[in-house]
Amino acid sequence: MVPQLDSKCPSGPIEDRWRKHKFALPLVNPANRRKYNVIVVGSGLAGASAAASLGEMGYNVQCFCIQDSPRRAHSIAAQGGINAAKNYPNDGDSVYRLFYDTVKGGDFRARESNVYRLAEVSNNIIDQCVAQGVPFAREYGGLLDNRSFGGAQVERTFYARGQTGQQLLLGAYGSLMRQVSTGRVQMFSRREMVELVIVEGQARGIVVRDVVTGEYERYAGDAVLLCTGGYGNVFYLSTNAKASNASAAWRCHKKGAYFANPCFTQIHPTCIPVSGDYQSKLTLMSESLRNDGRVWVTKKVGDTRRPSDIPEAERDYYLERRYPGFGNLVPRDVASRAAKIECDGGHGVGATGQAVCLDFRDAIARDGRNVIEAKYGNLFQMYEMITGEDPYQVPMRIYPAVHYTMGGLWVDYNLESTVPGLFVLGEANFSDHGANRLGASALMQGLADGYFVIPATITAQIAGRKREPITTEHAAFAEAEAAARARNQKILDVRGSKSSEHIHRELGKIMWDKVGMGRNAQGLAEAQKEISALREEFWSDVRVPGTADHMNPGLEHAARLADFLELAEFFAMDALHREESCGGHFREEYQTPEGEALRRDDEFAYVAAWEFQGVGKPATLHKEDLSFEYVKLATRSYK
Amino acid sequence: MSAHGSSDSINLTLHVWRQSGPEDKGGFEVRRLNGVSTHMSFLEMLDVMNEQLVAEGREPVAFDHDCREGICGMCSLVINGQVHGPIPEITTCQLHMRHFKDGDSIYIEPFRAGAFPVLRDLVVDRSAFDRIIAAGGYVSVATGNPQDANALPIPKRNADLAMDAAACIGCGGCVAACPNAAAMLFTSAKVSQMALLPQGQPERDRRVLAMVQQMDAEGFGNCTNEFECMAACPKGIDVSNIARMNREYLRASMCSAEGA
Ligand SMILES: Cc1cc2nc3c(=O)[nH]c(=O)nc-3n(C[C@H](O)[C@H](O)[C@H](O)COP(=O)(O)OP(=O)(O)OC[C@H]3O[C@@H](n4cnc5c(N)ncnc54)[C@H](O)[C@@H]3O)c2cc1C
Ligand code: FES
Numbered sequence: 001m002v003p004q005l006d007s008k009c010p011s012g013p014i015e016d017r018w019r020k021h022k023f024a025l026p027l028v029n030p031a032n033r034r035k036y037n038v039i040v041v042g043s044g045l046a047g048a049s050a051a052a053s054l055g056e057m058g059y060n061v062q063c064f065c066i067q068d069s070p071r072r073a074h075s076i077a078a079q080g081g082i083n084a085a086k087n088y089p090n091d092g093d094s095v096y097r098l099f100y101d102t103v104k105g106g107d108f109r110a111r112e113s114n115v116y117r118l119a120e121v122s123n124n125i126i127d128q129c130v131a132q133g134v135p136f137a138r139e140y141g142g143l144l145d146n147r148s149f150g151g152a153q154v155e156r157t158f159y160a161r162g163q164t165g166q167q168l169l170l171g172a173y174g175s176l177m178r179q180v181s182t183g184r185v186q187m188f189s190r191r192e193m194v195e196l197v198i199v200e201g202q203a204r205g206i207v208v209r210d211v212v213t214g215e216y217e218r219y220a221g222d223a224v225l226l227c228t229g230g231y232g233n234v235f236y237l238s239t240n241a242k243a244s245n246a247s248a249a250w251r252c253h254k255k256g257a258y259f260a261n262p263c264f265t266q267i268h269p270t271c272i273p274v275s276g277d278y279q280s281k282l283t284l285m286s287e288s289l290r291n292d293g294r295v296w297v298t299k300k301v302g303d304t305r306r307p308s309d310i311p312e313a314e315r316d317y318y319l320e321r322r323y324p325g326f327g328n329l330v331p332r333d334v335a336s337r338a339a340k341i342e343c344d345g346g347h348g349v350g351a352t353g354q355a356v357c358l359d360f361r362d363a364i365a366r367d368g369r370n371v372i373e374a375k376y377g378n379l380f381q382m383y384e385m386i387t388g389e390d391p392y393q394v395p396m397r398i399y400p401a402v403h404y405t406m407g408g409l410w411v412d413y414n415l416e417s418t419v420p421g422l423f424v425l426g427e428a429n430f431s432d433h434g435a436n437r438l439g440a441s442a443l444m445q446g447l448a449d450g451y452f453v454i455p456a457t458i459t460a461q462i463a464g465r466k467r468e469p470i471t472t473e474h475a476a477f478a479e480a481e482a483a484a485r486a487r488n489q490k491i492l493d494v495r496g497s498k499s500s501e502h503i504h505r506e507l508g509k510i511m512w513d514k515v516g517m518g519r520n521a522q523g524l525a526e527a528q529k530e531i532s533a534l535r536e537e538f539w540s541d542v543r544v545p546g547t548a549d550h551m552n553p554g555l556e557h558a559a560r561l562a563d564f565l566e567l568a569e570f571f572a573m574d575a576l577h578r579e580e581s582c583g584g585h586f587r588e589e590y591q592t593p594e595g596e597a598l599r600r601d602d603e604f605a606y607v608a609a610w611e612f613q614g615v616g617k618p619a620t621l622h623k624e625d626l627s628f629e630y631v632k633l634a635t636r637s638y639k
Numbered sequence: 640m641s642a643h644g645s646s647d648s649i650n651l652t653l654h655v656w657r658q659s660g661p662e663d664k665g666g667f668e669v670r671r672l673n674g675v676s677t678h679m680s681f682l683e684m685l686d687v688m689n690e691q692l693v694a695e696g697r698e699p700v701a702f703d704h705d706c707r708e709g710i711c712g713m714c715s716l717v718i719n720g721q722v723h724g725p726i727p728e729i730t731t732c733q734l735h736m737r738h739f740k741d742g743d744s745i746y747i748e749p750f751r752a753g754a755f756p757v758l759r760d761l762v763v764d765r766s767a768f769d770r771i772i773a774a775g776g777y778v779s780v781a782t783g784n785p786q787d788a789n790a791l792p793i794p795k796r797n798a799d800l801a802m803d804a805a806a807c808i809g810c811g812g813c814v815a816a817c818p819n820a821a822a823m824l825f826t827s828a829k830v831s832q833m834a835l836l837p838q839g840q841p842e843r844d845r846r847v848l849a850m851v852q853q854m855d856a857e858g859f860g861n862c863t864n865e866f867e868c869m870a871a872c873p874k875g876i877d878v879s880n881i882a883r884m885n886r887e888y889l890r891a892s893m894c895s896a897e898g899a
Contacts, residue, residue, distance in 0.1 A: 049782070052782065053781075053782040056781040056782060067705060067711070067713060068703065068713065068764070068765055068766065069712075069765065069766065069768065069769050069809065070769070071712070071769075071772075071809055072705060072706075072711040072712060072713050072809075074705070074706070074711075076706065076710055076711050076712075076808075077706045077708060077710050077711065086788070086789075088789060124784065126788045127784070127785045127786065127787060127788045128780075128782060128783075128785060129788075130785075130788040130791075130838070131778065131780045131785035131786075131788075131838055132777065132778050132780055132838070133777075133778045133801075133832065133833055133836050133838045133839055135798055135801040135802040135805050135832065135836070136788075136798075137798075137802075138792075138793055138795050138798040139795065140795050141792060142792025142793050142794055142795065142798075143789050143792055144788060144789055160802060160805075161802060161806075163710065163806065165710075166710055166806075166808075167802075167805060170805065173772070174772065174776055174777030174778070175777060175780075175782070177769065177772045177773040177776065177777060178773070178777045178779060180769075180773045181773040181774065187769070189766065189769070212758055212759075241705040241706045241707070241711060242704060242705050242706075242707060243705050275678045276676055276678055276679070278676060278679050278683045278686065278687060279683070280680070280682065280683050280686055280707065281707045281708075283707075283708050284708075382708075382709075382733075385729065385733055385735070386680075386733075386735065388678075388735070388737055451782045452782075455782065499690055499693040499694070501686065501689075501690060501693075502690070543693060543694075543696070544693075545692075545693060545696055545697055545698045545699070546698040550659075550660065550759070551701055551758060551759045551762065552698065553699065553701050554689075554693065554698065554699050
């Protein structure tokens with residue numbers, strides 16, 4: 001029998017669960033908090049909000065990030081907005097509705113208790129951010145403006161121009177720096193966590209590499225918080241920042257933290273298409289564009305004319321045709337897959353045929369150029385800067401790109417992983433979005449975890465368990481450091497012929513073709529083999545010049561790639577095991593006659609949490625069965 | 640415009656700054672780079688150059704970058720003497736090679752300022768900016784239960800001006816462009832944002848005094864109204880923020896208890 005995991009979710013009426021749970025958690029006396037060391041890895045929305053809040057409470061916090069400043073974490077790039085159930089527009093929103101939409105949007109693969117808590121604290125997040133001076137968009141009366149986002153039927157998204165992530169992160173960063181100035185938080189920038197240290201079964205520290213000097217450093221604590229973001233860069237091309245990586249999470253996984261639902265990946269429908277082999281990342285165009293832009297492809301197969309030369313009668317507005325109810329506003333997973341189907345069928349536009357049009361011609365004719373410019377001016381500018389084409393004159397070309405990873409380290413209701421004392425926050429955990437994340441809900445989750453959940457639940461470790469005091473002289477630290485040093489040296493010693501960039505691109509191709517938007521058993525099995533062979537190639541033929549004792553960006557990249565090469569095979573294995581289609585996971589064998597995702601609730605309404613057994617070896621499956629007491633299991637329909 | 644054509648490819652001579660560490664004197668290394676697609680971004684062009692270095696068994700040129708979409712403030716570079724390159728109001732990562740011509744020579748240097756020491760090649764240390772923010776660039780509000788977000792209406796004009804200032808990405812281009820290596824535009828953007836919002840009022844005087852003091856302590860220069868900072872700023876942060884900071888500073892030092 002497959003072992004079951006205990007999520008530690010409280011029972012009873014869903015509205016009372018979080019309150020009840022908080023009351024049941026142990027407390028730490030304010031005067032004692034300074035005696036506890038909390039290590040926070042990552043300074044994105046999740047890490048910065050957690051480090052600041054714990055510092056304010058009086059804990060002794062050490063926070064680490066790879067970039068030169070905590071303000072530069074990948075969260076800074078989020079454009080569209082953040083959801084909350086304030087119901088300021090009086091359009092029928094409520095905590096319950098946000099909860100309901102998120103469970104349904106996640107295609108019934110998230111935990112109800114967690115999602116309810118997320119919806120419940122969403123309003124506190126907005127209050128907190130406004131109090132910090134986050135300049136959200138406002139109306140003339142001085143009150144906050146809301147918009148509808150990603151097809152939501154209510155206006156619940158708060159935004160700061162097209163830079164919501166930036167403003168939220170700068171708010172959290174300000175709070176973090178305030179704690180730095182009081183000395184309660186120590187900030188370590190340009191540090192990369194390379195190992196987790198476990199002592200007597202508890203997470204008690206980390207080893208980091210100073211990426212400027214190349215030196216290894218050890219830090220001990222009473223708890224470790226991993227807030228290291230998602231692993232979308234396993235596809236090489238994604239909308240993630242270049243330094244976004246899976247290494248911290250993966251190394252924790254290898255030390256006993258179960259990894260859940262790795263195959264749940266979000267492919268965002270509106271990104272600027274690939275333009276050549278040199279492409280280094282993909283740029284997201286906010287999906288708010290779909291509120292006014294119409295998506296189309298050519299009816300003729302293999303049409304290489306410029307989109308603006310294709311006459312109206314030869315255009316196929318396929319989203320409006322297939323989904324008359326939601327039209328261009330269908331959820332991300334549905335829109336992305338539809339674009340792939342059209343392009344695979346030869347209906348794509350542009351030189352590569354790997355693009356669809358997002359056309360503002362009709363919106364401009366209807367509302368006037370001024371109105372469209374006021375709404376999307378900065379996005380149009382960005383598009384022109386990157387492509388050299390003017391979207392006021394010709395249709396934009398867009399294509400789906402990897403954007404977000406719903407999977408991540410498994411955590412219980414306290415956000416604690418299967419390694420006691422190791423908590424996982426933000427995109428790095430698997431918790432709240434099920435198989436598909438709705439727009440504007442990642443920012444909400446990162447800040448919910450950091451500002452409101454962890455300050456309460458961390459006591460499960462701090463006060464709930466006994467530990468011996470330790471220092472970084474403990475043998476476990478020496479061992480972890482030696483392992484990290486040896487791994488980097490091993491990479492340098494290969495002295496082969498292929499650059500790590502080259503191998504990463506190859507990995508990306510395998511992932512995109514066989515583990516991307518459409519997956520099938522044969523392709524996934526092939527992908528596993530190909531990834532395994534590529535990993536061999538890496539370890540026998542990678543070339544990383546230089547040494548480890550100074551700044552060596554090539555080494556940093558290669559070390560992260562080594563982890564991606566392990567994660568990728570595991571990812572394909574999870575996708576192969578999940579014989580159903582749900583959310584961002586589409587198995588071609590499991591679709592309805594109309595080509596929509598076919599979920600198999602009887603067999604797969606569970607979280608797959610995997611226990612590491614060795615590189616390339618089958619991991620052990622642990623299940624957390626999901627029950628839906630409030631939102632009844634139903635097929636999503638956007639017709 | 641076609642995506643693939645021979646006219647879309649150019650040959651370049653790159654003069655790239657290389658420096659092994661803060662103590663090293665450093666100097667330009669000249670490299671030819673042929674067949675550069677004009678659809679590439681500037682950083683993708685550097686990626687291609689680095690791939691060639693790796694193929695030669697040499698260490699790639701270190702440069703800072705992360706989001707590659709103009710928002711994280713990580714990328715830097717002085718390109719042909721211009722901070723973030725020749726196109727106004729963009730970052731280096733948003734610059735594309737279609738703005739260069741076949742046969743061009745391109746000089747690529749790190750941001751230069753006493754308060755931004757070079758760490759390696761094109762990478763500089765901008766941690767002084769974090770210390771300026773730590774001195775007071777925030778509202779002192781602890782996580783908890785502040786009042787409802789709509790309890791304090793803010794005139795749209797002020798909210799918009801605050802957002803204009805808050806758009807600063809902290810790249811340090813203003814410092815690199817200033818003949819005095821002053822950090823006035825950066826510091827004033829944060830001071831302005833907070834001075835324009837009701838949430839910023841209680842600490843208004845203390846904030847401006849502390850941040851200016853930290854700015855001076857970091858060794859940034861004085862402002863002599865050259866406005867080079869605004870010209871180089873990828874986010875178009877306006878120098879009126881500097882004027883506002885000067886007023887705030889004067890007010891705080893003359894009229895408030897904090898200034899005494
Ligand atoms: C282009 C784009 C637009 C988006 N727009 C939206 C939106 O409009 N609304 C929304 O809700 N969501 C949006 N998202 C998703 C959202 O931005 C992210 O999911 C979220 O910001 C992740 O936050 P985080 O704190 O978990 O991680 P991140 O912000 O990724 O931070 C990770 C941190 O961990 C550090 N780190 C990583 N590895 C290590 C290591 N080994 N050692 C030390 N430090 C490490 C990094 O330095 C960084 O500080 C968008 C995402 C993208 C890519
Ligand atoms: S790399 Fe982020 S702004 Fe240029």
